Amino acid sequence: MNNKIHNCVIIGSGPAGYSSSIYAARSGLNPIILSGNLPGGQLINTNYIDNYLGFPNGINGSKFMDNCKKQAERFNVKILNESAFKVDLSNKVGGIHKIFFGKEKNNFFLSKGIIIATGSTPKTLGIKKEKKLLGSGISFCAVCDGFFYKKKNVAIVGGGDTALEYANYLSRICKKVYLLVRKNYLKASKILQNNVINNNNITILFKSTISDIIGDNVLEGIKIFNYNTKNYELKQISGLFIAIGHYPNTILFKNKLDLDSKGFIIVKNGGTNTSVPGIFAAGDVKDSNYKQAITSASSGCMAALDLEKYLYSL
Structure with missing residues (x-):
């Protein structure tokens, strides 16, 4: 050999x-x-x-x-x-x-x-249930899997070009899109930022991160922590797209x-x-x-x- x-x-x-x-x-x-x-x-x-x-x-x-x-x-x-x-x-x-x-x-x-x-x-969030629910509500690719969440509530984690592209794409087919951004600003190109900011179907949650994933066999929701208010908020979603690189x-x-x-x-x-x-x-x-x-x-x-x-x- x-x-x-x-x-x-x-x-x-x-x-x-x-x-x-x-x-x-x-x-x-x-x-x-x-x-x-x-x-x-x-x-x-x-x-x-x-x-x-x-x-x-x-x-x-x-x-x-x-x-x-x-x-x-x-x-x-x-x-x-x-x-x-x-x-x-x-x-x-x-x-x-x-x-x-x-x-x-x-x-x-x-x-x-x-x-x-x-x-x-894909870079992961490193939180409990993330890997377990991969393919059962959690995805790294909105283009691949977004269709399965048509007319449902979804969330995206990330503030770069990919995350905002996902947000724009999902906003056309999903009921509601939440964009979770750890920082207090977006890193994506200006044209993508403008598109997202002016999109009524996208809610941007700055200074926010996921503290807990809800659901045993399928994703049911996420618990969000806001660094500014120090408060937790529960969002019921069917799809979570991780776009942090x-x-x-x-x-x-x-x-x-x-x-x-x-x-x-x-x-x-x-x-x-x-x-x-x-x-x-x-x-x-x-x-x-x-x-x-x-x-x-x-x-x-x-x-x-x-x-x-x-x-x-x-």
């Missing part, structure tokens, strides 16, 4: 990882997937996907990712339920990269090409690839090429904007095609 030089090792197994593996396999690159600590990525915690092309009745997130895995296996993609813990990257065109994985320190793959599809991790899963590549100020991998000209020859990035790990399953899958396709082109140019 250690002496063979591979063409394609994919780190990560969300939509980007599986999509890239299918395209790489069909190109004869014999890809290997290291599925990571969360095989299938964030979507396995999503109860229902309603906006992915080709599923007119929607599909359960875990089932969707299982389908992706089965499709990759049909093309003989080698899938290992292991995590990469270190990489040695060559800075030369045609160089050989080393990917260490698993519990044994001496387990590694040698490969001419690597596709990074490690995704990102994401951590890109790029610690493995710190000081080895060019990252932006937030830690996302920088790619060239909107593609998938990173700062190191033979290393490509796909999905949320390079995307601080869209963060959708379908855009991740499309960038996985792009990464495989870019890798194929790179290998043939050697």
Whole structure:
């Protein structure tokens, strides 16, 4: 295993990882997937996907990712339920990269090409029941899950662009939208601020945070603490959207690839090429904007095609 030089090792197994593996396999690159600590990525915690092309009745997130895995296996993609813990990257065109994985320190793959599809991790509030009710009233994506709360009361936590975009979107379909902002001001762009402030269906609660989540099996409400008044207030809501940012899963590549100020991998000209020859990035790990399953899958396709082109140019 250690002496063979591979063409394609994919780190990560969300939509980007599986999509890239299918395209790489069909190109004869014999890809290997290291599925990571969360095989299938964030979507396995999503109860229902309603906006992915080709599923007119929607599909359960875990089932969707299982389908992706089965499709990759049909093309003989080698899938290992292991995590990469270190990489040695060559800075030369045609160089050989080393990917260490698993519990044994001496387990590694040698490969001419690597596709990074490690995704990102949503920042959480860190309060009780937050993880328990994920998918049962709590979500990190209003575009993905907002439809399920049509004509219902919802709340959003955050004061940046994403939170305000969520608020505007949800205000068109939900009965009432509460926007909880820890600070006494909004961080989002002015145009988004103006849209939210002038929207009668959005109530902004500044200097506010959630102290408790109400509900055992499904979200029923939230208890809000206001730092100015020192008072608590109970809001009955059906949906809670947490929009306080994401951590890109790029610690493995710190000081080895060019990252932006937030830690996302920088790619060239909107593609998938990173700062190191033979290393490509796909999905949320390079995307601080869209963060959708379908855009991740499309960038996985792009990464495989870019890798194929790179290998043939050697």
